[in-house]
Amino acid sequence: MAISYEINADGDLLYVKASGKDDNLEEVMSYNQAVIGAALNNKSKKVLCDERDLIYTISTFDTFNLAEEASAYARYMARIAIVCNEQSLPEGKFYETVSRNRGLKVLVTSNFDEAVSWLNR
Numbered sequence: 377m378a379i380s381y382e383i384n385a386d387g388d389l390l391y392v393k394a395s396g397k398d399d400n401l402e403e404v405m406s407y408n409q410a411v412i413g414a415a416l417n418n419k420s421k422k423v424l425c426d427e428r429d430l431i432y433t434i435s436t437f438d439t440f441n442l443a444e445e446a447s448a449y450a451r452y453m454a455r456i457a458i459v460c461n462e463q464s465l466p467e468g469k470f471y472e473t474v475s476r477n478r479g480l481k482v483l484v485t486s487n488f489d490e491a492v493s494w495l496n497r
Contacts, residue, residue: 379407379430383414389495390420395429401438408442412449421454422495426488432464443471447478456482457491 381394392411398404415423434442446456460468468484475482483494 379403381407381410383411385414385418385420388419388421390415390418390423392423392425393429394425394427397431398434401434401441404434404438404442405445408446412446415453416449423453423456424491424495425456425458427458427460427464428486428488430460430464432460432467436467436470439467439471440474443474443480444478446482447475447480450475450478450480454481455495455497456480457495458482458484459488459491460484460486462486 379394379396379398381392384391390411392414394407398407411423411425414420432439458468458471465484465486472482472484483491485491485494
């Protein structure tokens with residue numbers, strides 16, 4: 377099952393609801409570019425990605441490459457919060473570490489309220 381997603385802008389917040397399965401790096405990069413593009417087009421400084429219904433399956437190496445790609449846009453976005461399911465949290469935290477080490481302010485958590493609170497700091 378491929379990644380499906382909806383993107384909605386509300387002021388400076390971009391809300392993304394994703395589901396499915398990240399079958400390959402190209403598909404995940406396409407999803408990543410769609411979110412980044414929408415954030416840039418809407419001048420959204422905060423991005424909330426609800427990925428609790430998205431199954432992470434790409435490799436650690438691909439996750440590293442994805443984080444590097446997203447980090448290239450760090451100067452355009454203030455904060456990105458990603459809410460994943462509990463099973464995907466280890467992969468999500470790896471993504472968070474790689475991204476933060478490259479200047480992107482990102483939080484990956486399985487707690488939706490924590491993500492919203494962090495975005496609004």
